[in-house]
Amino acid sequence: MFVRLLWESFRRQKRRKALAGVAILMGVTVVTSMLALATSIGDRIHKELESYGANIVVTPLAETLQVNIGGVSVKPTTGGVGLRESDLAKLKTIFWANNINGLSPELPLSLHVGETTVPAVGMWFAPKNGKAAAVAMHPWWKLNGAWPAKDDEVVVGSSLAAKLGLKTGSTVGAMRVVGMVTTGDETDGQVLMPLSAAQALAGTPGAVGRVLVGARTRPEDAFARENPDTLSPKKKELWYCRPYANSIAYQIAEAIPGARAEQIRKVEQSQGQVLRRISGLMWLIGLGALIAAGFAVSAAMATAVLERRGEIGLMRSLGASRGRIAALFYTESALLATIGGCFGFLLGSLLAAWMGRRIFEDAAGGLLVNLALLPAVVGVAVLVAFAGSTPSIRSALRMDPSATLRAGA
């Protein structure tokens, strides 16, 4: 009898059930997608900020002091080259080796062009061993022409090119200019050439001046700023095994003898605050969505019950106990909430993935939401539906059946 009542209720009142179902569906969709975005927004923005380029710089420990002003060396660098290109292979052995996705060794040197001396840097242009190199690690560099492919090709910074009157096709010493680059920093005043060419010109084969490392890191927090050497062994291990820029730098310095690795603070330190604010905002919006959804679901459920006071009166006058009627209505609510919740969860996940793809241009936009959350989301939907229908069920049950029947019609 109970099951039949339930079945008939769904079969005969399609409009009402659909309205309540749609409200639940939309509520759960919005909450699911907002939660998915709120939990992943930190990583997404962090990824965006990684396009600031390298986050760790490796320099030789016993380096003579740089005498650089605005990127222009006041005193030409002589020697002081303590890193070896072959040492870079050792980076594969560190704990977070797989998190290193960019490696750009650089060798600064002075180049004689006619009477003047211009600063030059040797670097890798094309990716090596599957890791990004200079070009990919400086996405804001704007190139006019081509990157050097052979050892006798160079690219010239735009302000230097203007100063020396160089164009694509002209020569710098024995080298041919194949492109011009605008960077908006000191590189605009430099000549960029392949690392091997720079090593040959400087007479220091295999030498590297500094290495820029781009690593996938975890945003810095208070724990990341601890000095690992003063931590207790247990805490140190914890610190060591977290992908902070600090701990990756620490491991690089351990792996390469005579190297000093330092996180580039400008990027790492500043983004913590921005990330906190952005995810805080998303959580607050998620909360807003939760309130809106709760309101929508409870309003829809309340309406669904209120509309059926006549029915309740009839059932009461036919001898149904209050408990039975309440059980019927609660079962209906639970059924609606479960169905609406499941579809809403699915829809919300799809929506979050779609928004992620559209707004953040994710390469891999799979389902973002952990399926383990499904029971929790549906459970909350059922609870909210119960809470929303309780006041109207109670008031309907409290009414005198004869009065409801007379007024209901």
Added chain:
Amino acid sequence: MQGSVSSRRSMQAISMRGLLLRSLKHKPGRIAAAVLGLTVSAAIATAMLTLSLDITEKLHHEFRSFGANVVVTTADKTAFPEDALVKIQSAGGSDAVAAPFAYAVMKTDRGTDVVVAGTDFGAVKKLDSWWQLTAWPTAQNDSLLGEKASQFIRNQSDVKLSYDGRTLLLHSIGQLRTGGEEESRIYVSLPTLESFAHVAPSVIEVRVGGDAAAVEAAAARMRESLPGLTVTPVRQLVDSESRIVGRMRALLLASVVLIALTVGVAVLATMSSSVLERRRDFALMHALGSRRNQILLLFVAEAMAIAFVGVVAGYLLGSLAAWGIGELNFHTATLPRASVLPVVFVMNLLIAFVAAMLPARALRALQPAALLRGE
């Protein structure tokens, strides 16, 4: 026949307003539910729209911590004009921060060449808040030693630097760590360096608020007011910043639409069912001679009145919520925006209108006599 038409007219003249008022007073519970629904709907729409209008400014404010985004330099060793700093400030806008830097190469007590930079620490503190140090210099001869530079200084408490045959005595108040070339330098206050080494600033670093276009515009204004200087936006920063702010804005707007839609459906459900509930009123009025459109008009007018109250209350509530979120998350106030009011108003009136009209078809199909009989 004649009489009945005139009586109908007179009844209509009294009734429309009277009916509306009486209908609104009749069942306060039902009206309250609808008003509550529309208030919540208007409040959420107001809060989200106000926030999304504010988000650009708020996020750019947060990005200040990333440091200078425009660098101004002089051509080959010439000094800046006297009023350069003032002109750059005014070109950059009210919230622009500009820090001048002068450089000189001196010798440490170990005989190593080191770059000594003179600057305005007050401005640098705002510009480069990411510098890691124990304390900012305050006294005239206080200095910051870059971590690398300090390895080439024997006596680190009283730093002796020689320049041009003279000695500059500095008091070090701590080391500076940045992960950049700042670490190879010693920072002192600009007046100290200027009076000792007779060098003038050669670089001015500026932080301009706003997106890529705003930064470019500020750079253009600087070029115009200070011809002969090189003004370079730091593209690395400006590009990423604009992209992130743009994305957050899009995300927020998408959320507004979604949430508003959800609440809208809930309000629609509540209100349209309250209209359906009044089938008997409808039938009675119809039987008494009102035309269907008149009755529908009454329902619509009622819904509009409810929506109006809801929008006013919701706007106030929503502005308060936006202010609260701004204070809570960004620690700056988000002020109410009058420009969102029309949008919220139209949106909620539309919801109320649809909610009143939606049951119209169901009502039209009703037979008054059958309904009144109780079928």
